[in-house]
Amino acid sequence: MKKEITLKNERHGTQATAKAEITTAGNYRLTKAQCKRLRAELCGSKECLCSGNTGARGEVTDSDGMSLDIFGYSDGSVELYPAKYVDCEGRSVLH
Numbered sequence: 001m002k003k004e005i006t007l008k009n010e011r012h013g014t015q016a017t018a019k020a021e022i023t024t025a026g027n028y029r030l031t032k033a034q035c036k037r038l039r040a041e042l043c044g045s046k047e048c049l050c051s052g053n054t055g056a057r058g059e060v061t062d063s064d065g066m067s068l069d070i071f072g073y074s075d076g077s078v079e080l081y082p083a084k085y086v087d088c089e090g091r092s093v094l095h
């Protein structure tokens with residue numbers, strides 16, 4: 001099953017979408033190939049240090065508007081999971 005997610009890069013004023021695979025844990029995965037395409041759309045420069053694997057810098061949301069955090073893997077793929085509104089000790093924080 002897949003779901004569309006929207007990624008923004010506030011530095012370059014760009015936005016892109018991708019169909020992310022939903023994992024068994026209910027998170028999202030983007031392949032290395034998807035990340036390369038996204039980074040080309042969002043940033044476009046190999047030398048630019050604005051962002052990680054996906055080229056996102058700023059808001060990332062799924063099609064329900066849920067805010068997502070990105071975890072980048074060293075193989076170039078990423079996992080995206082719901083941004084938790086709590087700190088490392090479980091206290092509520094403003095996002």
Ligand SMILES: [Zn+2]
Pocket residue numbers: 011012042043044045048049050051
């Ligand atoms: Zn950039």
